[in-house]
Amino acid sequence: MLTQRYTLVYVALMTAVVIASNILVQYPVQGMLGAFNLADLLTWGAFTYPFAFLVTDLTNRHYGPRNARIVVICGFVIAVALSWYLSQPRIAIASGLAFLLGQLLDISVFNRLRRQSWWHAPLAGSMLGSILDTALFFSFAFAPVFSAFGPNDDFATGMAPVLGVLSVEAPRWISWALGDLSVKVLFALILLMPYGALMSVIKPMPAVKA
Template identity: 30%
Template sequence: MYNFLWGVLFVLTNFAFFLICYRMFGKYGLYAWIGVMTVIANIQVLKTIDMFGIVMTLGNTANVTLFLTTDLLNERYGPKEARRAIWFGFFTLIMTTVIMQMALAFTPQATDFAQPSLETIFGFLPRIAIASLSAYLISQFLDVHLFSKVRAKFPNTGQLWIRSNVSTGISQFVDSLVFCTIAFAFSELYPWDIWIQILITTYLIKLVLSVVSTPVLYAARSFKVRDEVQ
């Protein structure tokens, strides 16, 4: 029960920061969010938790906000800006991976205490990064494509929830399948039964969070942000 209650607060905090970031910094804040949360999602996913007897990884909330961001960019600024943000997130993750691998290669000083912890987190990052980059590019570009296709059939302002949930629901499944397969399916970290649990719970949690985030998307769309003020 603790993990569930703390998880609710955790999700609300993420959504609140997302809204604040967009409100204060506009489109540039969305780009910054993409960059930061792409890295955070790949760090958090290394931690598994138990909720109601089900094994799941963290990082799902961060991942959902990435789709939330590209949907908002697509809605307000068009698919070109959404695709540009995706490439920005792609670059951010590659940059982080390369720089941290180089940082780990330094010989630590005798009294250094950070190296083992950094190796635990970032030593595993290349495999996670490959899984994430593959899942990220495939699912995000799919999301932008589907969002535009659904918008052609449901263009009304009040139908944003249809555009967002249909495109994200399909894209999130692809994201979970690609990521979990590359990151965990053929590793020694988890047996197959745990891998299947992680895959199913990861998708279901993302799907639920995506639906829950719909009011957040509507709220963000209603903002008059600084970069739109003439």
């Protein structure tokens, strides 16, 4: 009963993170950073989505990969269903596909490295999962080749400097993808702190090999 209760907590946290990210990824960060226009570099979703990896890694540590996959699948189903109404269907599909595959990769990498130094598993899992998730999401959500799933965002497909490098231009969604990935990598490092702080509280269950 206690296991089910905690699993529901993890599912609720995962769902909240993904829905918030689905909505916020549609809003570029406004403002200037020196000579760089932040709207060409980042969306607000980059600051919320990395917490999905923290939830997955804590679940994996606590209950093992099987329960972590259950949390991911439950979060995937609920988040996509709600996001279908709260954001564009194409965004919901892209988010669901990228989320599912990125989180499952994180679980696999985490489980393989869980017996190494405490930070190896969450860092490697989050990094590799973020790369896969970012590539899948931004390609499916904004690339013209996937326009059959929804209209293209003219602002997203317009040309912009890549990561603020004025001599190199590409569709803005590519610059967003690189900018978002940079933030996710940074957050993968930052979120090691709460993960490490919670290790003494969230310990592996007896059936889970630490």
